[in-house]
Amino acid sequence: MFQYLIPQAEKDSGLQSQQLTISESALNTLIKRYCRESGVRNLQKHIEKIVRKCVFKMVNAEVQPPIRIDEEKDLIELLGQPVWPTDRLYELDTPPGVVMGLAWTAMGGSVLYIECANKPSTKDSGALQLTGSLGKVMQESVSIAHTFAMKFASLQAPCADSKLISPDEAESASKFLAKSQLHLHVPQGATPKDGPSAGITMVTALLSLALKRPVRMNLAMTGEVSLTGKVLPVGGIKEKVIAAKRSGVDCIIMPEYNRKDFDDLQDFIKSDLQVHFVSNYSEVFPIAFASRPN
Known part of the structure; x- marks a missing residue:
């Protein structure tokens, strides 16, 4: 691809061979930070813009050839600030109430954080406020997640590892979810979001x-949840897995129903990933909260 796009842009701008070199690292950064769309049209436009600006600098004697573009700062100088400056809103551990999900849009896959907080209130009845430009289906998914989270906690979080949560913790969590004034937010509020695939992410958040416990590091998840805790299939598995790898995720939870979608991916996409396929939320809980704090 680059063997065609770069020489063609150089030819169109009158550059001679070897007057401009764009390193592989810079090209990868160009794709990740400026041109995530499917196809190469936008990538071609950005390469042409880089070449034209380099020619302009040469003509005005601002630089002498050969020019080499190696780092992100070189791209920023020529193209301005990245469209996607970072993949992760939280570079280190996420605090309690924050979980990384995976989304699928027309631009490809991306990480999608779910943030939950408790609002100080004198009321003794629970409520749930939603923000983040959530569509109708996603709002319904939040309601399902809230109801199931209360039920799951009231049943003392039934899962394979009973040591993850004590009866007192489970009872306290159930009362907290039922009586607290909660606020659930999905960042990048100007971007409309919809769909049910963040169900297990919302329950976990x-x-x-x-429980006042953070989830394990570098974990992302996707999957619709039902009122009884069943984890249902979602779309965009390839795009979501690529987004997870791009964001430094090494552990993914996804529906058992999507196992075939994952198995069909190329090996280089699946490499270095620990993937858990689940059918019920009781399988999600011990993975997300892998160890109980002392």
């Missing part, structure tokens, strides 16, 4: 807040 609510339980994380109620």
